[in-house]
Amino acid sequence: MPVLYTPEHEWIDTGDAAAATVGITVHAQDALGDVVFVDLPAVGTSFKKGEVAGVVESVKAAADLYMPVDGEVVAVNEALRADPSLANTDPLASGWFFKIKLADPAATASLMDQAAYDALVKAA
Amino acid sequence: MSEYSPSTALSKTPLHALHVSLGAKMVPFAGYDMPVSYPGGILAEHRQCRESAVLFDVSHMGQLRLVGADAAAALETLVPVDIVGLAEGKQRYALFTNDDGGILDDLMVTRRADHFFLVVNASCKEADTAHLRARIGSRCTIEPMPDRALLALQGPKAATVMARLAPNLAQLTFMSGAEARIAGIAVFATRSGYTGEDGFEISVADVDAQALARALLDQPEVLPAGLGARDTLRLEAGLCLYGHDIDTKTTPIEAGLTWAIQKVRRPGGDRAGSYPGAATIGRQITDGVAKKRVGLVGLDRAPVREGAAILDAGGASVGRVTSGTIGPTVGKPIALAYVATALAAVDTRVSADVRGKLLPMQVAPMPFAPHHYFRG
Numbered sequence: 001m002p003v004l005y006t007p008e009h010e011w012i013d014t015g016d017a018a019a020a021t022v023g024i025t026v027h028a029q030d031a032l033g034d035v036v037f038v039d040l041p042a043v044g045t046s047f048k049k050g051e052v053a054g055v056v057e058s059v060k061a062a063a064d065l066y067m068p069v070d071g072e073v074v075a076v077n078e079a080l081r082a083d084p085s086l087a088n089t090d091p092l093a094s095g096w097f098f099k100i101k102l103a104d105p106a107a108t109a110s111l112m113d114q115a116a117y118d119a120l121v122k123a124a
Numbered sequence: 125m126s127e128y129s130p131s132t133a134l135s136k137t138p139l140h141a142l143h144v145s146l147g148a149k150m151v152p153f154a155g156y157d158m159p160v161s162y163p164g165g166i167l168a169e170h171r172q173c174r175e176s177a178v179l180f181d182v183s184h185m186g187q188l189r190l191v192g193a194d195a196a197a198a199l200e201t202l203v204p205v206d207i208v209g210l211a212e213g214k215q216r217y218a219l220f221t222n223d224d225g226g227i228l229d230d231l232m233v234t235r236r237a238d239h240f241f242l243v244v245n246a247s248c249k250e251a252d253t254a255h256l257r258a259r260i261g262s263r264c265t266i267e268p269m270p271d272r273a274l275l276a277l278q279g280p281k282a283a284t285v286m287a288r289l290a291p292n293l294a295q296l297t298f299m300s301g302a303e304a305r306i307a308g309i310a311v312f313a314t315r316s317g318y319t320g321e322d323g324f325e326i327s328v329a330d331v332d333a334q335a336l337a338r339a340l341l342d343q344p345e346v347l348p349a350g351l352g353a354r355d356t357l358r359l360e361a362g363l364c365l366y367g368h369d370i371d372t373k374t375t376p377i378e379a380g381l382t383w384a385i386q387k388v389r390r391p392g393g394d395r396a397g398s399y400p401g402a403a404t405i406g407r408q409i410t411d412g413v414a415k416k417r418v419g420l421v422g423l424d425r426a427p428v429r430e431g432a433a434i435l436d437a438g439g440a441s442v443g444r445v446t447s448g449t450i451g452p453t454v455g456k457p458i459a460l461a462y463v464a465t466a467l468a469a470v471d472t473r474v475s476a477d478v479r480g481k482l483l484p485m486q487v488a489p490m491p492f493a494p495h496h497y498f499r500g
Contacts, residue, residue, distance in 0.1 A: 033149075033352070034167040036450040037426055039479075055479070057427055059166045059449060060352055088165075 003092075004068075004108055005117035011092065012068045017105040019074050023096040024056065024065070024087060027121045032058040035087040040076040040098055047071065049107070054097065056087060069107040071100035137183035138273045138333035146348055154246035156184040159350035169353035170452040173319055174493070177279035178349035179340050186249025187272045187327060190240040190256070192264035199233070199240060202259055204376065204399045206386035210235045215299045215314050217384050219376055220255060225401030225408070226372035227379070228255065230364065232325075234301045234314055239267075241301075241312070243274065243325070245366045273333035278323030278357075280496060281345035286324060289339070293324060298497040307339035318354065320361025320495045359458060360451045362419060362490030368430060369417060369446045369460050375401070377408035378462065380417045380490075385409070415443065416468040419490040420476070422457030424483045428476040434461050435475045435482065442467055445476060453493045459485070 003013045009028035013021040029035065039055035047053050047067035054065040076098045080086050086095035102108070112120065134157040143150065148159035159181065161169060172178050190199060196208045205218040212235050220228035229248040234241040244252045249268075256266045277285065287294040290304040293313050301314035309332045317323040328336050340346055355365070364370045370379050388395050391406045422428055427450045434443035443463035451458040459476070467474060470489050475482040 033161060034165045036167075039426065057450075059356060059452075060160070062427075062429070 002113060004111035004113060005120075006066065006068045006111060007120065008066050010066065010068055012108070012111065014102070014105070014108050017102045019099040020071070020102055021096045021099050022065075022068060024091055025117070025121075026091055027124075029088045029091045029095075032056065032061075032063060032087075034059050035084040038080055038084050038087065038097065040081055041073045043073050043076060045073050046103075047073070056097075057084075065097060067100070068111060069100075070103035072103070073098050074101050075099040135184070137181055138330040139181045139183065139275075139337055142334055142337055143181065143348075143350075148348075148350060151351070153351055154184055156246065158184060159348070160352045161350040162348050164347070166350070166352035166356060167452050169347065169349035170356050172347045173279045173321060173349060173353065173357055174453050175280070176347070177277060177281040177285055177323075177343075177345045178353070179337065179346050180276040180278065180349055180351075180354055181273075181337070182276050182325070183273040183330070183333065184246040185274055186242075186244040186246065186252060187269040187274060188242045188244065188253065188256070189267040189269060190242065190260075190264050191238065191267060195240050195264035196235075198260035198263035200389075200395065201398055202255070202400070203233075204385045204389050204402065204405060205233070206388050206395075207233060207235075207240070208395065209386070209388065212237060213300050213302060215301055215316055219370075219381065219384060220252060221376070221399055221401040221405065222372055223400045224372070225375040225404030227366070227370045227374055227376060228252070228372060230366050230370060232314070232316065236301075236312075241327070247367060269327075271330050272327050273330045273336075275326045275328065275333070275337060275340065276317050276319075276323060277326065277340055277346065278317045278319040278321050279345075280322060282321070282323040283498065285340065285343045285345055288343070296324075296498075297500040298322075306336060309336050309339070311336065315498060318361075318363055319357040320363070320491055320493060321357075322496050322498045355447075356449055356452055359447055359449055359460065360453055360491065360493040361495060362460070362492060364417075364460070365447060374417070374462070375405055375408055375413070377405060378413045378415055378417065382409060412465065414465055415462045416465050417446070417460060417462055418468050419488045419492060420445070420448075420459040420461050420474070420485040421454075421488040421492070422459070422476070422483060422485050425457070426478055426481075426483055427457045428459045428478055428483060428485065432459075433477040434463055434485075435477060436467060437473065437475075439475075442474065451492055457483075457485075458488075458492045463487070
């Protein structure tokens with residue numbers, strides 16, 4: 001299953017619908033600058049698509065993390081909580097933020113594929 | 125995150141093209157298109173300043189000259205600071221006050237042989253010039269210097285760089301200034317800054333700014349730094365940012381800046397009062413204040429930023445954060461806040477309301493990171 005994207009510069013890897021991984025893109029971490037703190041959701045909490053699930057803080061400002069699709073948080077990245085710089089150095093892998101169980105696996109159809117996201121970033 | 129689109133309405137400093145060529149992220153600040161950071165990022169620039177040296181472009185700030193035999197006495201009618209007694213070549217921190225004792229701006233004043241050299245905040249330079257002209261324009265000449273740039277070289281290795289490029293500047297002690305030539309370029313520099321580290325603020329003709337910047341950036345100890353690092357550095361140093369930690373609603377006494385008011389201008393001094401708000405400020409020096417600016421350290425990991433409410437143990441609102449970040453050198457959340465005087469003692473525990481969560485904080489001594497000024 002491919003990695004899909006939101007207009008808010010987050011990625012979701014739906015390889016496992018019971019534990020889809022969510023993170024921020026290379027573009028997002030570059031725009032943020034040095035990440036110094038992450039506020040991760042509590043495991044077991046459910047959010048609707050678009051709700052604020054957490055916060056990622058750079059030196060200068062806080063940015064909301066949005067839920068990409070309806071779901072329940074099943075895991076959070078404790079390594080990231082301990083070392084927020086992972087969001088800058090490895091945003092697509094070890095800098096993941098949380099994993100969610102999708103309420104509806106078909107809901108990802110509304111998200112952007114790689115080509116659409118690349119076009120969004122280019123136009124910015 | 126908001127995407128920034130450049131606006132042609134923004135002003136540019138003489139070093140704008142250099143910042144862009146170095147890959148800086150540019151943001152609007154006080155009407156100027158300014159570098160917030162270079163590709164290495166804010167944390168790297170902050171560390172470079174504490175460990176080696178960085179160069180800031182602060183040409184957006186206002187530089188002015190006051191000329192005339194009566195300039196010192198005239199300026200004393202606008203600031204609660206000893207200007208008459210300031211020796212030639214010496215620099216002082218000053219505050220423009222209003223009739224309520226609030227602060228209109230903070231500035232640096234240097235006595236030169238035949239004039240006073242003022243550096244004011246970019247966001248206030250128009251208002252400050254108008255204020256000077258309206259109040260003392262009949263007693264001395266107010267000369268803005270829009271054709272000057274201002275560069276700040278800051279860090280423990282700044283002196284090494286100056287010893288190499290302009291040895292007479294390396295002889296200066298903190299808060300004094302002198303003319304010099306750096307790489308053949310005429311400058312006026314003061315040994316002062318806004319980072320807590322040793323360093324120099326260098327005034328130069330705008331046509332020479334790029335050559336001066338390149339000469340300084342060519343030194344192995346020096347890297348460029350932007351406004352992002354400037355803010356984390358000054359906050360760790362416990363220094364106020366006008367419009368945030370001090371403004372028209374804060375008096376110098378509430379702000380913890382009583383030290384800037386020399387004895388001669390305090391109640392009982394030979395030239396006490398005779399500046400705007402002197403009655404209020406004099407009374408506060410004698411009787412105390414209801415709120416005070418303090419330093420807070422976070423006992424949690426989360427940064428606490430400007431606007432966060434400060435609560436006491438009972439949950440009552442007792443103050444507000446005016447600046448906050450995670451201090452890169454101290455490794456913890458730090459903040460400046462105004463709190464009720466009863467809670468201003470070091471080690472007092474308070475809470476900060478961040479997005480509905482109450483985060484534990486503690487009043488801490490300032491500066492959060494030690495100063496390293498060169499006193500000779």
